[in-house]
Amino acid sequence: MTDTDTLRRPVAPGVADANGRAHGPDPVGDRQPSPLDPWGYELEQPNPLRDERAERTPAPCSMVIFGVSGDLTARKLMPALYDLAVGQPLPEGFSIVGVSHRDWDEATFKAKMREAVAAHARTPVTAESWEPFARGLFYVRGEFDDPATFATVAAALDRIDRDRRTLGNRLFYLATAPQFFSPIVGGLSEAAALERQANYQGPTEGWHRLVIEKPIGHDLASAQELIAEMSLLLTERQIYRIDHYLGKETVQNVLAFRFANSLFDPVWNRQYVDNVQITAAEALGVEGRSGYYEHAGALRDMVESHLLQLLTVVAMEPPAFFNGDAVRDEKVKVLRSTVPPTGAAVAAHAVRGQYATGYSGGRPVPAYHEEKGVSPDSQTETYVALRLGIDNWRWSGVPFYLRTGKRLPRRVTEIAVEFKQVPHQMFGSIGQLDPTPNVISLRIQPDEGIALRFAAKVPGARTQLRTVRMDFLYGAAFGEAGPDAYERLLLDAMLGDPTLFTRRDEVEAAWSIVQPVLDAWAEPGAAGPAPYDAGTWGPDVADAMIARDGRAWRRP
Numbered sequence: 070m071t072d073t074d075t076l077r078r079p080v081a082p083g084v085a086d087a088n089g090r091a092h093g094p095d096p097v098g099d100r101q102p103s104p105l106d107p108w109g110y111e112l113e114q115p116n117p118l119r120d121e122r123a124e125r126t127p128a129p130c131s132m133v134i135f136g137v138s139g140d141l142t143a144r145k146l147m148p149a150l151y152d153l154a155v156g157q158p159l160p161e162g163f164s165i166v167g168v169s170h171r172d173w174d175e176a177t178f179k180a181k182m183r184e185a186v187a188a189h190a191r192t193p194v195t196a197e198s199w200e201p202f203a204r205g206l207f208y209v210r211g212e213f214d215d216p217a218t219f220a221t222v223a224a225a226l227d228r229i230d231r232d233r234r235t236l237g238n239r240l241f242y243l244a245t246a247p248q249f250f251s252p253i254v255g256g257l258s259e260a261a262a263l264e265r266q267a268n269y270q271g272p273t274e275g276w277h278r279l280v281i282e283k284p285i286g287h288d289l290a291s292a293q294e295l296i297a298e299m300s301l302l303l304t305e306r307q308i309y310r311i312d313h314y315l316g317k318e319t320v321q322n323v324l325a326f327r328f329a330n331s332l333f334d335p336v337w338n339r340q341y342v343d344n345v346q347i348t349a350a351e352a353l354g355v356e357g358r359s360g361y362y363e364h365a366g367a368l369r370d371m372v373e374s375h376l377l378q379l380l381t382v383v384a385m386e387p388p389a390f391f392n393g394d395a396v397r398d399e400k401v402k403v404l405r406s407t408v409p410p411t412g413a414a415v416a417a418h419a420v421r422g423q424y425a426t427g428y429s430g431g432r433p434v435p436a437y438h439e440e441k442g443v444s445p446d447s448q449t450e451t452y453v454a455l456r457l458g459i460d461n462w463r464w465s466g467v468p469f470y471l472r473t474g475k476r477l478p479r480r481v482t483e484i485a486v487e488f489k490q491v492p493h494q495m496f497g498s499i500g501q502l503d504p505t506p507n508v509i510s511l512r513i514q515p516d517e518g519i520a521l522r523f524a525a526k527v528p529g530a531r532t533q534l535r536t537v538r539m540d541f542l543y544g545a546a547f548g549e550a551g552p553d554a555y556e557r558l559l560l561d562a563m564l565g566d567p568t569l570f571t572r573r574d575e576v577e578a579a580w581s582i583v584q585p586v587l588d589a590w591a592e593p594g595a596a597g598p599a600p601y602d603a604g605t606w607g608p609d610v611a612d613a614m615i616a617r618d619g620r621a622w623r624r625p
C-alpha cells in the first residue's frame with residue numbers, strides 16, 4: 070500500500086493511520102449534543118469546511134513555480150497559496166521559488182506577488198499576514214532552455230532545505246505553455262533537483278512531485294508522446310495533472326450526492342433518465358489569451374478536459390473506496406465506454422460555432438475574429454455542442470449533450486439530469502399538466518447547489534398542475550464559501566493525494582473521445598464554425614441538432 074492509498078479511509082479517533090498521522094478526537098462523540106428542531110434534525114451541524122482544516126497540514130516542503138510571471142500565477146496560484154497560508158494548513162517553513170525569464174529582483178517579485186494576492190485572494194492582505202508568507206518567497210531568473218537555470222533552482226532548494234527545514238520535499242508546478250514541459254522536467258532531472266522516485270515509500274521526507282496544467286498535448290498522439298516522455302523521467306505517482314474543475318467543491322459534491330445518499334442511485338440509469346445535459350457557459354470572450362486559444366479552440370480547451378470530467382462524475386459507477394486509484398479506475402471505465410460521433414455522423418452530432426459581434430453585459434463587443442491576436446479568417450471554434458452516448462449497462466441509449474461557449478448570455482455551469490415522462494398521463498385531460506419532466510440540476514457555478522423540478526398541484530378547486538422547484542443552496546446550508554479549486558488541489562498535491570488529478574489513462578481516454586471530431590473538422594471541405602451573436606445561446610445549428618432528437622436545450 071502506498072502513502073496516499075489510505076488517506077481517505079476512516080481511521081478510529083486518536084489512532085495513527087497507516088501514514089503515521091494521528092487523527093483528532095472523535096468529531097461526533099466529542100461534540101455536545103445539539104438541540105433538535107421540531108423535525109428531529111440537529112440544528113448545529115458541524116461545518117466540514119472548517120473542521121477539516123486542522124487535519125490536513127502537509128509535511129514541510131518547497132514549491133517551485135515555472136512561469137511565475139504569468140497570468141495563472143497571478144490570478145490563481147499565488148492567491149490560493151496565500152489563502153491556504155492564512156487559513157493555516159501550510160507547513161512551517163513552506164517556501165515558494167518563482168522562476169521566470171523576467172528581469173526581476175526578489176523585491177520586485179515580492180511586490181508583484183503582493184499586488185496579485187491583494188487583487189485575487191479571498192482573504193485581505195495585511196502586513197501581519199503578508200510578512201511571514203513573503204519571507205518564504207524566492208526568485209530565480211532564467212530561461213527554460215538554459216541548464217544554468219536548473220542549477221540555480223537546485224542550489225536554491227538545497228539552501229531552503231537547510232535554512233527553512235523543508236526536508237527535501239519538492240513540488241514543481243509548470244504554469245507554462247506545454248512545449249516547455251519536457252525541457253523543464255529534463256533540465257531539473259539533469260540538475261538532480263527532481264528525481265525519479267520508483268521505490269519511494271515515505272509519506273513525509275524527500276518526495277519530489279510535479280504538477281502540470283492542461284492542455285496535455287494538442288491531440289491524442291501528442292498527448293501520448295508527452296506522457297511517454299515524462300514517464301522516462303518520473304513515475305506516474307509523481308505526476309499530478311491538474312483539471313481545476315475537479316477542485317471545485319460542487320463537482321466533488323456530485324460524488325457525495327450520488328454515492329452518500331441511497332435515494333438517487335435507483336433512478337440514475339437508462340430506465341428513468343431521458344437525457345443528460347452538461348453546460349459550461351461563459352460570458353467572457355477570449356480575454357487576451359488569443360495566442361493560446363487560436364490553436365486550442367473550445368473542444369480542446371473545455372470539452373477534452375472540464376466537460377468530460379463533469380461527464381465522468383455524473384456517469385461513473387460507484388467506486389469501492391474514495392481514493393486515487395478506485396475513483397480514477399471508474400472514471401477511466403466510463404470514458405472508455407463513451408462513444409463520440411465519427412466520420413459522417415460528426416456533422417449531425419457535433420456543432421462548432423464562433424461568436425460574432427453582439428452584446429455582453431449590455432455593452433457592444435467585437436466578434437472573435439476581430440479580437441487582438443486573432444486571424445481575421447480564423448476557423449477556431451468558441452462554441453461546441455456535442456451529443457455523446459455511453460455504451461454500458463447503466464446508460465445505453467441515453468444521450469449526453471455537452472455544450473460550452475464563450476460570449477454566451479451568462480456564466481453558468483450545470484449538469485442537468487432530465488427524467489422520462491410518467492408512463493401514464495393520469496391528469497392529462499383534466500389537469501393541464503405542464504409537460505416538463507422531472508429534472509435534477511447540479512449547479513456547479515454560480516449559485517452553487519442542487520435543484521429538483523417536479524409537478525405540483527396549484528392550490529384551488531380545480532385540478533391544475535404546475536412545475537415547481539426545490540432548491541438546495543450551498544452557501545445557505547454551510548454559511549461560508551468553500552475554498553477555491555486551486556487551494557484544494559495544491560494542498561492535495563502537497564499531501565500526496567492524487568484522487569482529484571487526472572491519471573495518464575484518463576487523459577488518453579478523454580483525447581480518444583474528441584479525436585474523431587477533431588479529425589472530421591480538419592477534413593478539407595468540412596463546414597467551418599457557425600457564427601452566433603455574442604450574448605446569445607450559440608448558433609441555431611446547435612438548437613437544430615438537439616431538436617432532431619425531439620428535445621431542446623435547457624435555459625440554465
Ligand code: BG6
Nearest residue numbers: 283313349351370371375482514
Ligand atoms: C480554463 C479555460 O481551463 O477554464 C478557460 O482555459 C476557461 O478558457 C476557464 O475560461 C473556465 O474556468 P472557470 O473556473 O471560470 O469555469
